[in-house]
Amino acid sequence: xxxxxxxAPSILxxxxxxxxxxxxxxxxxxxxxxxxxVMDNHYVPNLTFGPMICQALKPHAKTVSGVAVPIDVHLMxxxxxxxxxxxxxxxADLISFHPDASAHVHRSIQTIKSKNVKAGLVFNPxxxxxxxxxxxxxxxxxxxxSVNPGFGGQGFIDSALRKVELARQWIERSGRDIRLExxxxxxxxxxxxxxxxxADTFVAGSAIFGKPDYKGVIDQMRKALT
Ligand code: DX5
Ligand code: ZN
Numbered sequence: 001x002x003x004x005x006x007x008a009p010s011i012l013x014x015x016x017x018x019x020x021x022x023x024x025x026x027x028x029x030x031x032x033x034x035x036x037x038v039m040d041n042h043y044v045p046n047l048t049f050g051p052m053i054c055q056a057l058k059p060h061a062k063t064v065s066g067v068a069v070p071i072d073v074h075l076m077x078x079x080x081x082x083x084x085x086x087x088x089x090x091x092a093d094l095i096s097f098h099p100d101a102s103a104h105v106h107r108s109i110q111t112i113k114s115k116n117v118k119a120g121l122v123f124n125p126x127x128x129x130x131x132x133x134x135x136x137x138x139x140x141x142x143x144x145x146s147v148n149p150g151f152g153g154q155g156f157i158d159s160a161l162r163k164v165e166l167a168r169q170w171i172e173r174s175g176r177d178i179r180l181e182x183x184x185x186x187x188x189x190x191x192x193x194x195x196x197x198x199a200d201t202f203v204a205g206s207a208i209f210g211k212p213d214y215k216g217v218i219d220q221m222r223k224a225l226t
Contacts, residue, residue: 005195005222005225006033006179006181006201007031007033007202007221007222008031008033008034008072008181008204009031009034009035009204010152011035011057011209012037012048013153013206013210019053019056020056020060021060022209023061025214026209026214027063027069028064029208029215029217030219031069031218033069033071033094034069034070035072035074035183035203035205036049036054036071036072036073036074037152038073038074038075038083039076040076040077040078042077043076043098043101044076044150046151050083050086051083051089051090054073054092055090058090061091070093071091071094072093072094072096072203073087073092073096074096074143075087075097075098076149077097077101078101079101079102080101080102081102081107081108084097084108084111085115087117088112088117089115092117094119095117095120096119096121096141096181097121098122098123098124098149099121099122099123099127099131100124100127105131105135106134106135109121119139119141120141120181121139121141121142122143122183123142124148124149125159129142129163129170132167132170136178137176139178140177140179141181141201142167142171142178142179142180143181143203144160144180144199145160145183146160146182146184146186147185153205154185155185156184156185156186156187156190157184157185161193161194164182164194164197167180168180168199179201180198180199180200181200181201182194182201184203186207188207188217188221188224189224191221202221204217204221
């Protein structure tokens with residue numbers, strides 16, 4: 001079976017004064033998902049945007065022909081459940097959270113899924129995947145951090161590749177349809193290595209929004225994946 005790769009630009013590196021336009025431009029440039037980084041100045045040392053911004057951007061998250069583009073919400077917040085529910089109501093299509101940020105991981109997954117939204121778990125660079133033993137049958141996405149969460153524009157941490165390989169083994173053993181996404185420091189020149197390790201979905205913030213030609217970067221990433 002051939003893998004369907006997805007590129008998920010992170011709007012953390014977009015121009016916040018023109019977020020709606022930026023979402024549209026990056027979708028026109030070929031984005032498959034919109035990655036939406038939520039930071040609370042508590043779980044991570046930075047503060048971004050909440051459910052109201054997600055709701056405001058939702059009508060912009062579609063292609064020129066009107067096909068909806070999924071909003072991939074990455075919660076870097078603690079506690080998780082109340083805001084996860086608000087993001088589901090605000091139009092998120094996937095919601096991922098860090099298991100170490102939730103007192104009751106299984107309950108947080110249930111909270112998200114009860115809203116008919118796909119649920120994901122996110123693993124920091126120094127965190128093991130152990131919790132998957134008890135949650136893999138419930139989740140739709142595994143997100144491996146290849147930087148420490150909190151900021152865009154950091155360098156890729158190589159040990160994440162080994163974790164991606166392990167996560168791929170977990171997914172294969174489960175036999176379930178689970179996306180394997182990687183987040184942090186992904187560029188045109190390392191995306192192939194990340195795919196070779198087993199990832200199928202790639203977050204890229206500064207690599208895309210840091211260049212004037214979004215389509216040029218996304219095309220190069222896709223070319224590297226073929
Ligand atoms: C970091 C965020 C990332 C970030 C990636 O906490 O989760 O999504 O925007 O940015 P780049 O691609 O610049 O490393
Ligand atoms: Zn992210």
